Amino acid sequence: MIIKYRIIPIPTIYFNQQLLFLSTIVDTCSSLLAREEVSVNNDSCISNALKISAKMGNLDEGKYIHGNVIKLGMTNVLSLGNQLLQVYVKCSEFVDACKVFDEMCVRNIVTWNTLICGLRYSVERFKTNGYLGFCYFKQMLMESVSPDCITFCGLLRLCVELKGGVWLAKELHCAIVKLGYDQSCFLGATLVDLYGKIGLIGEARCVLDGVLARDLVLWNVMISCYVLNGLGEEAFWLFSLMRLEGFEGDEFTFASLLNSCASLGLYETGRQIQGLVIKVCLNKDVVVESALVDMYAKNEHITDARKAFDAMAFRNVVSWTTIIVGYGRRGDGKQAMELLKRMVREDFVPDELTLASVLSSCGNLSMATETVQVHAYAVKYVFSNSISIGNALINAYSKCGSIAHAYQSFSSIKAPDLFSWTSMIGAYASHGFSKEAIQLFEEMLVNGVKPDSIVFLEVLSACSHGGLFSKGLQYFSLMTNYYQIVPSSEHFACLIDLFGRLGLLNEAYEVLNSMPIESQPDALKAFVGACRIHGDMKLAKWAAEKLFMTDPNDTATYVLMSNLCASDSNWPDAALIWELARERLHNKSPGCSMEIITHGINTLA
Template identity: 30%
Template sequence: MDFVSVARSLRRCRRFRASNCGKSIHSHLVKSGILRDVFFANNLMAMYIDSGFLDEAHQLFGEMPERNVVSWTTLISAYSHVGRPSEALRLFTWMLELKLEMPNSFTLSAALKACALAKNIEVGKSIHRHICGAQLQYDTVLMNSLLDMYVKCGSLCNAQDVFDSIPLPNLTSWNTLIAGYCSKGLMEEAVNLFQQIPEPDLISWNTVIVGYAHMESQEAVELMCMMHRAGVKFDHFTFPCVLKTCGFLRFITMGEQIHCYLIKSSIEFNQFIGSALIDMYSKCSQVSKAMKLFYEYLGYEEFIHDKMVLWNSIISGCASNKYNSATLALVSRFHSSGMLLNSYIFGSILKVCINLLNLRCGTQVHGLIITCGYHLDSVVGSILTELYAKCGSIEDALQLFWRLPEKDVVAWTGLISGCAQQGSNLLAFSLFREMVYLNVGVDQFVISSVLKACSSLAGLEGGKQVHAYCVKSGYESETIIDTSLIDMYSKCGEIDDGLAVFKHMDVRDAICWTGIIVGCGRNGRAKEAIEFFQAMLEKGVKPNEITFLGVLSACRHAGLVGEAFGIFRSMSVDHGLVPRLEHYCCMVDLLSQAGCFEEAERLIFDMPYEPDETIWGSLLGACVSHNDVELGKRVAELLISKSPDDASVYVTLSNVYASLGMWDCSTKLREVIRKVCLKEAGRSWIEVKS
């Protein structure tokens, strides 16, 4: 038999993955007895592995009368390569126990890859000891595998020690350790390493950019500019990362510049760049541009087999921007084109149902999710839980939640925020305590939701416990949490604690300034509210409509008519904001309480909105305080004609009559209320000493 021809035939079977031909050769080798030769057996095993028949390769391995280190290494590498690290490590352990063949550097590298996949640091450390005992630490490729194992297992101290022990680290060594620091958010250490590389390559730059992009930091954009100035050419991996950062930070100008660069340069578009551009425009609220790009990319022939990622991006972008009709239209077109619905599409449809608080539509989508087999998907399950909770079906939300195979922080946050939104505040707080007890990774969003629940309960003790947890866990510096703490303390009547939180904040955006202004106004400290408003303007922070509503409410509580008028005028004159109905309502209430009825009526008739019951109700309520029966009757009649079933109108007018001693009129109105059964008994409660 021509051994050379057999070897050549096996190589061709491996190259073209011709498993049937390989099986024929296998039969021939068994009959001829040549398979006893370890060289041919190894080649046949490699043929099965390359053709995707790993179980057959393992069976052949077990039948081999003789095995060498290549045999063991080939099968261990195969199991690591296909993501079956347990089998790879079992084989490696068996090899060591038999002591027939000593593992070489290739075997050890394959075993280290399996340790990294399985996060098995103990076996990895034993391999590390073996490397040191065998004096293999001068093999840079092997040491890079060891370094990668420690990085993947999250042990950066050991990874740094390995890196320091490599006599001549190459670019792979540097990039692996940098990637490790980036994955843990330790960007200072990562950049320090990056700056020490003699000649960083494209992968080095991209690794640091990815690290900053995951932290959603503008440093990713700045590093890309440095990369361009250094003459390093971008690749398809660079742009999606930077565009992601532009989207999160709403750097629309920079995003558009990158888009122009892509058009002018010779870089070939792919579906990932296209998806990143669509996502960037969507996050910057430029949905029309995102849609235009999407329909343009649909016509690209090179995207014909990879359009799923584009569909995911545009549908998700429309849903996030609450373009509910557009989202549903896109999903309908997607489904009618014959493409299969996936977890991303279902997630977007459910977000539309949440936006619309449409439980009926949500339950129909839930049925479709079960039909398509996605009911056990953790992402879809988390959004379903949030849907039921925010639509008020708390029992269904809890049942879904406890059935989830994996309850991650997203699922907990959706359930807790839904409970808080629906007023099930005690349940929200109880769930948060259980989440902490189970050691689930709490984030700033779930803490913000539970603080909202404490605010609604006026539960100071619970709020202080959450605050203590934030300090202990290092979340106190998060702006979203500080703002929620200020809101909680102000609603619980402890504005001084809220002021203390505000004064210790490193970064203050418009939301936290608004929070402290509203809090001061709510607690009767109008002067401080106005002072904070002025300080906000001096710091160059742009106020929004809610900020103005907060400071005007503070003026209303203190009866500061002159100050309120000045702030109200500046809203449109100095800041280009159009006063909404709530701002007019606040001003009317202020003027009415001050007895300026003519000015209040003039403002009502001059405003560009149709006055609603709230505005007329404010005017009517002030008539009681100032005993203005004529105006009170006129306003009450107008309100009764608009809302004949509103008991508060009858009660307020009755109080006007009573305050003027017109008891007959007051009694008649009370009789009307009793006959029609308009007024229900009210109730309220507060927390006292927990």
Template identity: 50%
Template sequence: MQNLVWLRIQGRFFVLLHIEILIMLNVMISCYALNCLPEEAFRIFNSMRSDGANGDEFTFSSLLSICDILEYYNFGKQVHSLILKLSFESDILVASALINMYAKNEDVIDAKRVFDKMAIRNVVAWNTMIFGCGNNGEVINVMKILRDMLFEGIFPDELTISSVLSSCGYASAITETQQVHALAVKLSFQEFVSVSNSLITAYSKCGNITNAFKCFRLMLEPDLVTYTSLINAYAFHGLGKEATEMFEKMISCGIKPDRISFLGILSACVHCGFVNTGLHYFKLMTDVYHIIPDSDHYTCLIDLLGRHGFVNEAFEFLKSIPIQAESNMLGAFIGSCKLHENIELAKSAAGKLFAIEPEKIVNYAVMANIYASHNHWLDAERVRKTMRDKNVAKFPGCSWIQVGNQVHSFVSSDKVHPKLLQIFATLKMLLSSMKEENGVKL
């Protein structure tokens, strides 16, 4: 009898020890995942599997969080296969991690497939699907998921509303932005800082700076992100005076600007030609707030100087920066050279740019146009020959228009739009009317 009791105690002890080891290994995998050390996380997982432990929902969700980058996407699909084998696909935590992995790797179809198979879907799962579709520019699907979510009786939270608003702003969908704004007010989410910040950004990207400012004014305690959102909105719309006033107001309220807010105010100065003001803020950033500029800040200052006539000063600044010139800096400088017809400095910067980005077609196209505009036909043909030899094609520009609740995108020589025949028929009718009004013989 005593031996039987001891065996039972040993069995319980073994189970407890097994659970403690699994918890410890899960913590290690999670720590490696959070610190972007995927190889170490998978090494621990492989050791766990070798010792006969399959892992649990926490193990798989941590591993899948690593696989949301393209480099480890195939590993993520292998983990998914193991999840199916061990019947963990119905777990909400694991399924949400799978949706997130597929969506961040731009595989919305597989993300939706996992989502549709979930027997129970909480607000986290819905938010993950909304965020995934939004990151891939599928604002129509985002709105449909939101409607389905409400229809199933799942109430959105502030993260849901913020994610949907980000998608609306990305697609410049003003009607959807207004609808979600109304929902936010109805659910009393407008007071959340994250929702208000998303509203400011969404209205700004939709071209409605008035509503963006109204959302800012209704906030009780705007934070750094709020001020930065409005500063960026003003910069986006070329309202340099308003941007600088908002920046100064932010500082006067005791809010310390960061590198993103400085980037916003520098962008505003570039768009409005505030050269001295831009130099002042750059000096304020480095000397007072001790923020080390990155390539985006340097690009703004080079663009600010070069675009507004100080090409030589921009060139000297480009040579003096403590980091190696990157493509965005060189591209901004070449654009300034083109604007002010300084072909020699453009040629000097282009050589470095071609070495950094040998396959980027827009760089060659810009230089070919600069050469052609100055009648340097041999140089222009040499650049175009390089383009042909590298077999690179120019990516067409894209425009879009919202009709009803759908955003239609167009590119040059587009032949895949589902209403292509109706579009060309309407265009032909309009051209005929224009020619008749201007007396052009058809």
């Protein structure tokens, strides 16, 4: 879902002045409280100071004022109690918030709403039991306090995080209708957003249709709901209906539609949306322009994406990340790195996604120096312990051939996930460190990480390249029998290669014929390679012919068959096969290697 706020560039000086002004008010109030110059009957100064403390997230000042409120005997003032509760909720101090709540002699609907709505942030950040919100709701009803729209909004947002939240959401929906709040656009938007996140599109649409006087926010949330669930056609149809009812749309409307064009590959439709954006004078909005850059990049029109980015009047971290990720997705590490440097020069702080994308593209081009530079940025901006950055560093260093640095990055991850283990095991396997790969895999199992088919493929590959026959059979059995993972053609190819390296061609042949799935090119190629090495041309030709029938359009198959005939001194057949392949061979990409030099990369044919 798109965040519902407009990003407006604010001059730094103005922003600092505002912070200084707010801080001065809090300091003045604190000073008055310290000298006890505040009248017991005049609580406006304290109330304002608490509001500012909550807004700024200043917990220390809030606690200081709280202490003076107790000292002055003003704990029974309802408005101050509500403001104190708000301070602790905003600062994510839920234990203290509950304590303040329990000590309040008198509570009103604002008190209950502050606590219930604040629980949502505690659930998201600290995994607090979300059902507490419904416990407080029950207690609120028992104290004869009638809920309002804000109460229901807070409870509905809790449902997203709860098991059984769908049932609770529907119960709340019934209560909303019963109490006559079903015509509220505010509650309608919350319901649509909730139903969209849990995939109940029909229920979301019923809510929209049930509100007679719909506002733009409600339309936007429903469009975002369609986009989130991949229903681009419905989103555009609803946009047309919205315009018929007199709503032109705002930045969030067009950003949602552009996101739909990006995810569904609707390039031409995206260009039409850009025309509408210009028509309604939103072409300078940073949210819309960032979505436009993303749309072009995901539709493989990186030149148009760059033009849109360069034309932006204002940029934020999202804008920079979008264009950098666009280049990273294309594997253009050089441009991604240049943009990252420019981003830092313009005083923008890159986030994890930005750095991970640059690392991925640098790894694809084996840009060792640039990888080290991005690693330095990650350390500078305190992302070095991030799992996503750590995983990206492992892959980047591995592709650059620096296994020591890859393992160092792996070791820096405090709680590596399955992807981290798989990346490091794969790095060892691809560089011939078979024993290290197996040792790390065993360590992963000891740490209680459940392996999947991908990590088993890396381990089997390590066993195959290292000639570790018994270990390979052991892990294949572990995968199929203990973890009940169905082996793919790639797994069988590793097993065939394992037998083939030891000259056990009959066993490899049995594996190939007993595969529960149709023999794929990778398994057949592994068998042909083993037969060539050990001189069994009969089995090699049998597998090559089967390979030709399986994948007749692969030029590598023609080359393989021609080489087989040449190895057997069957020159006429080799020439014939080569002639058949000639028309296809011109489409084959030439082999090349890369050499890193001081000022760039040389491609050597």
